[in-house]
Each structure stands twice: as C-alpha cells, then as structure tokens.
Amino acid sequence: xxxxxxxxxxxxxxxxxxxxxxxxxxxxxxxxxxxxxxxxxxxxxxxxxxxxxxxxxxxxxxxxxxxxxxxxxxxxxxxxxxxxxxxxxxxxxxxxxxxxxxxxxxxxxxxxxxxxxxxxxxxxxxxxxxxxxxxxxxxxxxxxxxxxxxxxxxxxxxxxxxxxxxxxxxxxxxxxxxxxxxxxxxxxxxxxxxxxxxxxxxxxxxxxxxxxxxxxxxxxxxxxxxxxxxxxxxxxxxxxxxxxxxxxxxxxxxxxxxxxxxxxxxxxxxxxxxxxxxxxxxxxxxxxxxxxxxxxxxxxxxxxxxxxxxxxxxxxxxxxxxxxxxxxxxxxxxxxxxxxxxxxxxxxxxxxxxxxxxxxxxxxxxxxxxxxxxxxxxxxxxxxxxxxxxxxxxxxxxxxxxxxxxxxxxxxxxxxxxxxxxxxxxxxx
Amino acid sequence: xxxxxxxxxxxxxxxxxxxxxxxxxxxxxxxxxxxxxxxxxxxxxxxxxxxxxxxxxxxxxxxxxxxxxxxxxxxxxxxxxxxxxxxxxxxxxxxxxxxxxxxxxxxxxxxxxxxxxxxxxxxxxxxxxxxxxxxxxxxxxxxxxxxxxxxxxxxxxxxxxxxxxxxxxxxxxxxxxxxxxxxxxxxxxxxxxxxxxxxxxxxxxxxxxxxxxxxxxxxxxxxxxxxxxxxxxxxxxxxxxxxxxxxxxxxxxxxxxxxxxxxx
Numbered sequence: 001x002x003x004x005x006x007x008x009x010x011x012x013x014x015x016x017x018x019x020x021x022x023x024x025x026x027x028x029x030x031x032x033x034x035x036x037x038x039x040x041x042x043x044x045x046x047x048x049x050x051x052x053x054x055x056x057x058x059x060x061x062x063x064x065x066x067x068x069x070x071x072x073x074x075x076x077x078x079x080x081x082x083x084x085x086x087x088x089x090x091x092x093x094x095x096x097x098x099x100x101x102x103x104x105x106x107x108x109x110x111x112x113x114x115x116x117x118x119x120x121x122x123x124x125x126x127x128x129x130x131x132x133x134x135x136x137x138x139x140x141x142x143x144x145x146x147x148x149x150x151x152x153x154x155x156x157x158x159x160x161x162x163x164x165x166x167x168x169x170x171x172x173x174x175x176x177x178x179x180x181x182x183x184x185x186x187x188x189x190x191x192x193x194x195x196x197x198x199x200x201x202x203x204x205x206x207x208x209x210x211x212x213x214x215x216x217x218x219x220x221x222x223x224x225x226x227x228x229x230x231x232x233x234x235x236x237x238x239x240x241x242x243x244x245x246x247x248x249x250x251x252x253x254x255x256x257x258x259x260x261x262x263x264x265x266x267x268x269x270x271x272x273x274x275x276x277x278x279x280x281x282x283x284x285x286x287x288x289x290x291x292x293x294x295x296x297x298x299x300x301x302x303x304x305x306x307x308x309x310x311x312x313x314x315x316x317x318x319x320x321x322x323x324x325x326x327x328x329x330x331x332x333x334x335x336x337x338x339x340x341x342x343x344x345x346x347x348x349x350x351x352x353x354x355x356x357x358x359x360x361x362x363x364x365x366x367x368x369x370x371x372x373x374x375x376x377x378x379x380x381x382x383x384x385x386x387x388x389x390x391x392x393x394x395x396x397x398x399x400x401x402x403x404x405x406x407x408x409x410x411x412x413x414x415x416x417x418x419x420x421x422x423x424x425x426x427x428x429x
Numbered sequence: 430x431x432x433x434x435x436x437x438x439x440x441x442x443x444x445x446x447x448x449x450x451x452x453x454x455x456x457x458x459x460x461x462x463x464x465x466x467x468x469x470x471x472x473x474x475x476x477x478x479x480x481x482x483x484x485x486x487x488x489x490x491x492x493x494x495x496x497x498x499x500x501x502x503x504x505x506x507x508x509x510x511x512x513x514x515x516x517x518x519x520x521x522x523x524x525x526x527x528x529x530x531x532x533x534x535x536x537x538x539x540x541x542x543x544x545x546x547x548x549x550x551x552x553x554x555x556x557x558x559x560x561x562x563x564x565x566x567x568x569x570x571x572x573x574x575x576x577x578x579x580x581x582x583x584x585x586x587x588x589x590x591x592x593x594x595x596x597x598x599x600x601x602x603x604x605x606x607x608x609x610x611x612x613x614x615x616x617x618x619x620x621x622x623x624x625x626x627x628x629x630x631x632x633x634x635x636x637x638x639x640x641x642x643x644x645x646x647x648x649x650x651x652x653x654x655x656x657x658x659x660x661x662x663x664x665x666x667x668x669x670x671x672x673x674x675x676x677x678x679x680x681x682x683x684x685x686x687x688x689x690x691x692x693x
Contacts (some may be wrong), residue, residue, distance in 0.1 A: 093655065160456060164591070178586060181602040274667030276601055293587060296669045305589045312591050 001040070002060050003140070005099035006067040006091055007052025010113045013090035020082060021051045021075045026127065029053075029074050030136035038062035041138040043131040043145065045106065049113050051075065052106070054099060056140045083330030100144060100339075101332045107148035108155040108164070110324055115215045116161040116317045121152045144335060151331040152240050154320035158327060161320040164313035168196060168306045169203040171313070176204060176248060179276050179299060184208040189246040191215045191236070192253030193225055196303070197282045201229065201250055213242060216359035217253070232243070247275065252282040267294055272297065278304070337404035347412050348396055350421045359388050432537060434478035435499065439533035441471030442502075446526035455522055458597075464522045468529070469510055475533060494690050497535040497559050502532025505567030508611070511649060517605055518528065520598040524574040555630035562622025562647075565618030566617030575599075575607040576672035583669055594616040603652075605668040608675050609661065616658045623651050642689055650685035653679055 008018065011325070012099065023029060026044040028382040033042040033055065041056040055068065057063035065112070071087055094102045105111045107124045110414045128145040131137035155161055165174045180186055188209055191199055192217065201212070212231035216222035219235060226233035234242060236259070243249060253259060260279065269277070272302040274297055281288040363384050399415055402408035445467035454459025462523045481499065506529045512518055582601055585592070592598065599607070626647065631637045638644065657674045666674070 175586070177600065178582070178592065178598075179601045181600045181606070273665045274669075274671070276668065296667045299586050301589065309589070309591055316591075 001140070002057055002063075003054065003096055003099045003144070004060065004063050004067065005052060005054040005102055006064070006071065006095040007045075007050060008090040008092065009050035009052070009111065012092055016132045017082070017090060018048065018051060021071065022046050022048070023051065023075055026130050027134040027136075030131055030134050033066070034072065034136045036062075036066055037229060038066060040373060041131075041141040042136045043127055043141050045124060047120065050106070050111075053145075054103060054141065056138065057169065060095070073138060080224045095334065097336060100335055101328060103144055104148045104151045104328050104331055104335075107145070108152040108328060109322060110321055110328065112156070114166055114168070115314070115321055116163075117160060121149065124152075125149060127375070139247040140339070143338065147331065147335045148337075154327050154331070155324045156301065159320045159323045161317050161324055163320075164316055166310050166314045166317065167199075168282075168303070169199040169312055171306045171309045172250075172259045172301070173203045173207050175299070175301060175309075176209075176278055177207065179278050180247065186247040187211040187213065187245060188248040188250060189215060189242055190225065190229070190231070191239075191249065191251040191259065192283065193221065194252040194282065197250050197252040197280075200280055200282065204248065205229075207327065209248070213246065215239065215242060240264055240267045243277070246269045247277065249277065251279070251287045252280065252288055254283075255287070256285055258287055258289040260292055261288055264290050264297065265292045265298060269295060269297060282306075313353065322416055338410070340406065341403045344399050344408070344412060347415055347421065348399055351396070351415060351419055352392065354419055354421060355388055355392060361386050431478050431481040434474050434481055435533060435537040438471050438475035438478055438503075439530055439537045441467055442506075444534055445471055445522060448635065450521040451608065452588060461519050461522070461629065464526060465510075465513065467517050468506060468522055468526050471533075472503060472506045472525075473688070474551055475499070475506070475529075476558070479503065482573035491522065494687070495538075497563050498532045498687065499536030500559070500565040501567040501570070502529040502536075502663050503567075504527060504564045505532075505563045505570050508564075508568050508614075509571050511683075513594055513603050516607060518575070518599045519576060521604075521607070528570065528574065552632065554625055554632055555561055558622055558625040560622075561618050561625055562686070565615045565617075565619030565622050566686060568611045569675075569679050569682060572608050572611030572615060572675045575604045576675030576679075579604040579608065579668065579672035580676065581673070590596065595602055598602060605671070606614055608668075608671055612658055612661060612675065616654055619651060619654060624649060643686075646685040646689045650682045653681055669672060680686055 008021070010018070013021075023044060023046040026046060030042050030044055033053070038057050038059040039055045040058065043054050045052045045054075051071075054068055055067065056062055064188050068087070068091070072082060072084060081368055085307070086425070102111070107121055109116050109118070109120045112120050114161065124145065128137060128142070132142060165171050171232035176183060176186075183204065186209055188204060188211070189202065190197065191214075192214060205212075212229050213234055214222050214226040214229065214231045215234040217235055217236055219233065225231070243260075249260070251260060258380065260281070265277075276297045276299060279292065279298060279300045281300065284303060286302050288300055288302070290300065290302070292298050363381065367380070372380065395415065399408075399411055402411040446484045448460050448467055449464035452458070482496075506525060509518070509521065509525045516554060528558060575611050578599065579601060582604065586601070627637050627643070630639050630644070657678045660674065
C-alpha cells in the first residue's frame, strides 16, 4: 500500500494553466478514480493556487499513469487542450513519506503563496469532506487529513506564522487598530478611488468602521462611490472641514501636487482637540505631503510604508516557518508510526482467531465429557475466555507498540513463527 | 500577619512584573493575561495586609512614609485593574506591576520598625490626608505610566516601525483615555489631600501654614498639577503633550512628596 500525490501549484504552474485545470466539482473525478482497481482511496484539492490529487494505491506504477491521464483528460475542460509536455513541466509527484509531509504542509499553509494564510485549511477540509461524502476517502486518507488538520492547528497555536498581516490592506487595518480603541465609532474619509484604496477601506469596514464619507473632484464619481459604500458624497472644496471631523483618511487621487498639505492639516487640526488622525496615502505620486507626519496627532503611512511593513511581516512569517517545519516533521513521524502499525493488524487478528479456535475446540471436548447445567457452562465459558484474553494481552500490546517502528517487523515474524500462523496460512492456501 | 501579607503582595507584584516582561519578550498573549491575574492576586493580598493592619489594637496610623507609599501602590493597582474592565490596557502591566512592587517592597522592609508620628488631638485628619493624597498620587502615577507607554508607541508608529511586542499593546486612544481619566480623578483627590493636610496642621499647630519643607514642596507640586490639568482640560492640549506632561508631572510629584520626605 502506497500513498501517491500528483499536482501543480503556484510555484510550478502559471495561473492560466491552473485556471484550466481547476475542478469545481471534484466528486465525479474522485468516483472515477476509486472505481479503478489500482486506486483504493482518493482526495482532490483544487484551489486558485493548486490542483492536487492524493491517492492510496496497491499498484504504484498503474496509479501514476492513471493520475497523469486524469490530469490530461479529466481535469482539463473540454474546450481547452492541455499538452503532455505542458503538464510534465508543471506537475510534481510525491510518494509515501513525502506525500504525507506535503499534505501536512499544505493544510498548515506552509506551501501557500502567502505563508500562514488561513483559507487553505478550510479548502483542505472541504476537499476531505467531499471525498468522504462520495466514498473516495477511506481509513488511510481520512486519518491523514484529520492528522493534517490537527497539525495545522498546532502550527497556528505554537508559532506566530499567522500573526502578522502581509497584505497592504490588512497592514492598514492593523495600524488603525494600534491607534484607535474601537473602529466602530470612527469616521473615515475616502478621497479619490482605486483598487488598493477600496481594498483598504473594505478591510476597515470588516473590522467595524461604519461611518464613511467620500470626496472626489467630480461629483458624479463621488456619488457613485458613496452609493457603493453607503457613504455621503462631497467635493474637494470643503476638505478642511471634512478632515476636522473624521479619524481615518484614505487618499488616492490623481495630480502631481499633494492635496494634504501641512497648512490644510494645521487648519483642520485646530478644531480636533488633539484627536489622532490616521492618513493612508496610496496615491502615486503621493497625495499627502510627507511633512504632515511631523504634526503631532497625524500618523501618515504611504504605499511604500505599508508595503515595507507587509514585507517585514512576510519575512517574519518565513522565519516562523522554520519552527513550523519541525512541527510538521514531528507530526509526520507520528502518522508514519500509525501507518506502520497497521501492518500488525493481520497478524494480531490471525493470532486471536487461532487461539479462539483452540479455546472453542478444547471447551467443546471437555464439555462432552462432563455434565454441567447452563449456569455452570456459562461460567466455564467465561473462565476460558478470560484466561485467553489475559494470556494474549501482553503479546498483542507489545506487537502493536513495536509495529510502529520499522524494526518491529522482527516481533511480527517471531509471533507468526511461534504460533505457527504462517503454517496455518499455507495449510489453508 | 500584616507584614507577611505585605511580603506576599510584594512577591506577587514582582512575579506579575516578571511574567509581563517575559510575555513581552516571548510575545505571549497568554503570559500577558497571566500577569494581569497575578497583579489582581497581589492587590488582594495587599488589601488583606491593610485590613490586618487595621484590625490591630490600637490600629497603627498610615502617616509614616512606608505605609503611605504602600497604600499608594495598592490604590494605584486597584484603580488600574478597575480601568481594565473598560479599556484594553493589559500591556500597561509591564509598568504598573514593577511600580507596585517597589511600593509594597519598601513597606515590607520598613513597616515593622516604622515609628509613626501621631499628632495628638488631630482626629481623623492625618488619615484623611494620607488616604486622599496617596490615592491622588497613585492615580496620577497611573496617568504617568500611561503617558510613558503612549510616548513610546507614538514614536514607534510615527517612525513606522513594526510592533515590537507579540501581544497587542494598548492603543494610543486607550492610553490617552487612561491618562485623561487618571488625571481627572487623581488631581481632585490630590487637592482634597492637600486641604486635609492643611486642616491637620491647623488642628495640631493652630496655623494653616507651618512652612515645613513638606508643605512647601507639596504646594509647589499641586500648583504644577493644577497647571497641567488646566492645560489638559481647559486649553485642549494634544495627546502627545498631555502624555509628556503626565510623565514629567508625576516625576516631579514623586520628588516633591516622596523624595523630599526621604531627604529631610
């Protein structure tokens, strides 16, 4: 029995290929896979950053070929051809220990584009759920994925891998939360428009900020944005009064000269009673004069400042990744132990059956010679069962324990030889 | 018994401080929370120490410096813990716990030998003076500590440095609010303490103003705080200036009340 993983991710395949192979409904593919003789179990993980199939097989070569054909024929949508050479350049394959380790790393977000991002755990859980529901995930992969979820939990709680924000928008929110106690009672002013500034505003809204005002050079654009965010629209002429009232200013508006100057801010600050003002300038060229950061209550961050903090946080996450890798290794060893211990099951089962048949035969022979009423027969039966269980308890426990290690095979062979299990098997055969 | 509880309180304050600093160094939010619980335990032991002291017959007065400083540490800690119910100030434990330790430790060392100066015929005024002034000082101390952390965080955010601690430090807004509330409660208490002190002197010596060094420095410190409170609440002082004023004001107050007491 072997575990094989075949897949591609954001490092090995371009986005357009990942898009072409993305699977929206994995159930039919999984059912087709487990219908093949050589594949016992299968799970398919398909996200925007990866497409991976992991299977349990008794025939490695046949399973490899099957998985490659699944990628070439089943996953690619009918209208778009994916050539073999294109696939070969992007696919990676992991087997047994490497495959298990890879699943643990994926669920723990160590293999993600943004290390430590939380979505991948949910996506992996979904993949496992779908595979279980359609009968494709069995005891081995089911256990592997449960182990992966536990590993991800350990990585998140024992390292700081997910602690620091790594997107510009989240860094802006993080900063706002270092300045303000509660964003829900704060007001934001959006000056201009753009994808980045709207992402930052959206993140702030997710963290409680409700009251928003929008100011723009053109009233129509201001109205449009205001309608989108449930905000009030303003022109740029009353900027001083607007800034005097808000707590967060997000600015990204065209033009070579800064809009937020020291003079304008000084006028606005005069009526703010020293309340802090957080200014996020995402404009290029900058829309806020850097000198406004020298004004006491003003905290100015431009796009470079936010990106620099995001980079530092990403570096910190990478450093935490080293600690996370040691957790992965430890968890991988545990799973390997469990998997190795599975080989003891046939021997233990065989041993129990053998001893039980002896017990039953000998009991019947004895009962034929003596006459006992029902209660006495039950008592003797219970007595023999108890003796057998007590005799078997120590060797069976020892076999289970030792089977978790590679060298434990010696104990299994010894048990089979001592109890004549192989002889019996050959007799039966 | 009282001295043992004082020693226990001092030990718990020290432990709370060590746990808070370790939490900051190891970036552990769990240790940060643990330090707050230890601080609460220390405050309970400290209250127990004063309750035991009060049950003695006759109860020793709190007019000697070690007892007053110890009471100040206890009052400041309880005030800080009360503020924690409304504001996320847990990170301030890194300053409050060591300061409370110094106060309790000072008392634990000196209380048995302290010879309180009881002024005959002055009634409850000595107690009123010590209780009110110590509480005022304690709350202004919390204001100073909030100001200290505010200045550090203000500088860090202005300099665009990533957060140093692994657990969330108090926000600038929370620190400013703590500073404001502490000053709003502490300054009136200090004022009442100064008035109670004057009545005490008047009752015992027949004059309102005896001209002692303690009196002179106390009035100077009160005047300094009156100016600071006026600037904060009357002249719309900004948060950073208010934080700097709180730090400077408390340093001066400590010198004027405790430092001068020790030197003379």
